[in-house]
Structures are given as C-alpha cells and as structure tokens.
Amino acid sequence: MSHHHLSLYEREQLALLRVKGVSFREIGRQLNRSHSTLSWEYGNKAKYGREYVPCKAQEKAEKVAVDQRTKAPLKNHEVFLYVREKLRDEHWSPEIIAGRLPIDHPGQSIHFETIYRYVHNAKKTGRKRLWRFLTNHHHRRRKKHGRSVKVARYLRATPLVQRPVEANDRKIVGHWETDNLGGKISDKTTISATIERKSRYTILRKLKNKSSIRKIHSIKSGVEQFPVEMRKTLAIDNGPENAKHRLLKGAFKDGVYSCQPYHSWEKGAVENTFKKSRYFIPKGTSLDSVSVHKVQLIEDWLNHTPKKCLGYKTPYEIMKQELELLKQQGGAFQVRM
Known part of the structure; x- marks a missing residue:
C-alpha cells in the first residue's frame, strides 16, 4: 500500500x-x-x-x-512572538531584545543582527513594515558610524577635563548630564533631560519656555529629590539655557562642568536618551504640541526599559539598588521615583 x-x-x-x-x-x-x-x-x-x-x-x-517546509521566522515561534511583542509593543531595540531573551526565556537565544535583517527584509515581513518600530525609523539598513556627530558650542565654565576622574568610567553613582531636546525653531517650549551616568536614570521635564532660569529650576527640582551623596557633578553644554549654570553649584557638591568644544559625546548618556526619545517625538515635531503627560510616559518608558550596558537591567532597578546601598550605609532620606 x-x-x-x-x-x-x-x-x-x-x-x-x-x-x-x-x-x-x-x-x-x-x-x-x-x-x-x-x-x-x-x-x-x-x-x-x-x-x-x-x-x-x-x-x-x-x-x-x-x-x-517553510522555516519559521526568527528560529522558532516562541522567539518570533517575543521579538514581535518587544519590538512593536515595548519599543525595545533589537540589541536589547537579543540580550533580554535568554533572561526571560532560558535556553532561547538570537543575535540582534538576525532581528535587524528580518526587520529590513520586505519579502519576509510583507506589509508589517516593522522598521517603523526601530528607534530612527530607517526603512533601509544604514552603515554603522555613517553619520557625523553634531557639534556643540563652547560654554565658558569649568572644562569637563577637570571633573573628578571617577565620573569617567561610570562606576560611581552621582554624576549627571543635562541638555534640552531640539524641536522646531519657532517652539516656545522645550523638554529638559537630566540623566545619571551610572544608572542611566532619566528625569524629563516639559519647560514652558527656553529661559535659563526655567532650565535651572527644572534641574534642581529633579535632582534634589535624591540625597546629596548622589548629586556630585553635572555636565552641560554651551547653550544659552545654561547661561546661569552657577546657580546649580549648590545642588551638586563637586561642581558643574561644561563639555569641550567639538566633544558633544562627552555627555553621551543624554545624547543617547534623546535618540531613543525620537521614537515618540520624531525630528521636526513641534514640542509645543507635546503634553506633560506624554513626557512623563516617555520618562517612565526610558527608566523601565532594560539596557545592555546595565546587564539588561533597567535604570530604575539600578537606581533603586544604589539607594538601598546608601541607606544601609547610614543615610536618612526619602526619595520619590
């Protein structure tokens, strides 16, 4: 038969x-x-x-x-569903997804380049257009290091090279960076970001105007919720919003420092944060139309998204660990995060 x-x-x-x-x-x-x-x-x-x-x-x-006889996309169905969910619903990058997968699903693994190839393969993804969920929304794969870095203007303040050396390797908590997110030139409002270098913990504030006083107030109100032991230095650029930076010296016990000319990457944490924020606020968007509630949602997403540099933990988890450690060492304080 x-x-x-x-x-x-x-x-x-x-x-x-x-x-x-x-x-x-x-x-x-x-x-x-x-x-x-x-x-x-x-x-x-x-x-x-x-x-x-x-x-x-x-x-x-x-x-x-x-x-x-058709091979399942992204190794198997379980990995495919995990990648699709984190990319489309959680807005995680392929590198974060690849790093977190073995933690959430032991025994499973995938390389982030595999995810990128799948996302940019129109034959496999069809009309899904998964590239829309990438940070920069590029529908075609671009070369690594293929774009130049924007140049920051020099601010006459203490040069960043004089900042304590301990801030450079990100092993000590308490060193911060700040900058304003760029919108349209005609915008009256702006968004201030202040990031702690070790934990990458982010504080976002919607500012009613671009004045230096408003900027200084937003920074102080954001960081002074943390104990003074976690407020050592602040790195700024030479923008007019930082003209009154001397008013911040009391908030940071080791001082305020400015980046060197043509060295905007010296505050790379805040630059990278803005890059991730562009998923929610694309370039060219008027910041006047962005609500305070949306800014808070973006801040929550940034602080609760795992990062490769943190061992796939979240900035919130790292900052919480640092606060608990400081408390065990005898600190008396109360923090709202």
Whole structure:
C-alpha cells in the first residue's frame, strides 16, 4: 500500500468513482490506498456539502506542503512572538531584545543582527513594515558610524577635563548630564533631560519656555529629590539655557562642568536618551504640541526599559539598588521615583 501523498490522478479517480457511488473501501482497493486516507481527503476538501474538485484539492495540498517546509521566522515561534511583542509593543531595540531573551526565556537565544535583517527584509515581513518600530525609523539598513556627530558650542565654565576622574568610567553613582531636546525653531517650549551616568536614570521635564532660569529650576527640582551623596557633578553644554549654570553649584557638591568644544559625546548618556526619545517625538515635531503627560510616559518608558550596558537591567532597578546601598550605609532620606 502506498504511503505517498495523493496525486492529481488519484484525486480525479476518487472524484469519478464517488460520483458513481463506489465506496471508499472499494476505491482504496483499486488505488492501493487506505480507505481512511481517501475518506479524510474527501471530507476535508469537500466540507459543508460542497463538491469535491480534484484540481482545487491538489492546489490546496501543494500549498500546505510548501507552508510546512517553510522555516519559521526568527528560529522558532516562541522567539518570533517575543521579538514581535518587544519590538512593536515595548519599543525595545533589537540589541536589547537579543540580550533580554535568554533572561526571560532560558535556553532561547538570537543575535540582534538576525532581528535587524528580518526587520529590513520586505519579502519576509510583507506589509508589517516593522522598521517603523526601530528607534530612527530607517526603512533601509544604514552603515554603522555613517553619520557625523553634531557639534556643540563652547560654554565658558569649568572644562569637563577637570571633573573628578571617577565620573569617567561610570562606576560611581552621582554624576549627571543635562541638555534640552531640539524641536522646531519657532517652539516656545522645550523638554529638559537630566540623566545619571551610572544608572542611566532619566528625569524629563516639559519647560514652558527656553529661559535659563526655567532650565535651572527644572534641574534642581529633579535632582534634589535624591540625597546629596548622589548629586556630585553635572555636565552641560554651551547653550544659552545654561547661561546661569552657577546657580546649580549648590545642588551638586563637586561642581558643574561644561563639555569641550567639538566633544558633544562627552555627555553621551543624554545624547543617547534623546535618540531613543525620537521614537515618540520624531525630528521636526513641534514640542509645543507635546503634553506633560506624554513626557512623563516617555520618562517612565526610558527608566523601565532594560539596557545592555546595565546587564539588561533597567535604570530604575539600578537606581533603586544604589539607594538601598546608601541607606544601609547610614543615610536618612526619602526619595520619590
């Protein structure tokens, strides 16, 4: 008895003999097939009283065979669903997804380049356009380090090279960076970001105007919720919003420092934070139209998204650990995070 799939000829004979009233057992004997195979074939391809059409039954069978031999995207179904959920719903980057996957699903792994290739493969993703969920929304893959860095103007303040060396390797908590998110030139409002270098903990504030006084007030109100031991230094650029930076020296016990000319990457934490924020506030968007509530949602997302540099922990988790450690060392304070 044959164990191969039914051929078009066999399906035609099945249809012809059934019309003549021949039983499945008799057809099976004539075709050297199991009567149960023929019965299932006829019932599956002619449901709800429909006519059994051999050519259509053959097309359906061939399509099923092709689908069964098609490799599941992204290694397996479990990994595929995890990647799609974190990319589309949580807005995680492929690198974060690849790093967090073994933690959430032990035994599973995937390289972030595999995710990037899948996202940018139009043949596999079809109309999903998953590139829309990437940080920069690039529908085509770009070369690494292919774009130049914006240059910051120099601010006459204590140069960053004089900042305590301990701030450079990000091993000590308490060193901060700040900057304003760029919007349209005509915008009256802006968004201030202040980031702690070690934990990457982010404080976002919607400012009613771009004045230096408003900027200074937002920084102080944000960082003074933390104990003085966690407020050591602040790195700023030479923008006019930082003109009154001397008013911040009391908030940071080791002083305020400015980046060197053509060294905007010296406050890389805040620059990277703005890059991630562009998913929610694309370039060219008027910040006047961005609500305070949306800014708070972005801040929460930034602080509760795992980061590779933190061992795939979140900034909130790292900052909480630092506060608990400081408390065990004898600190008396109360923090709202």
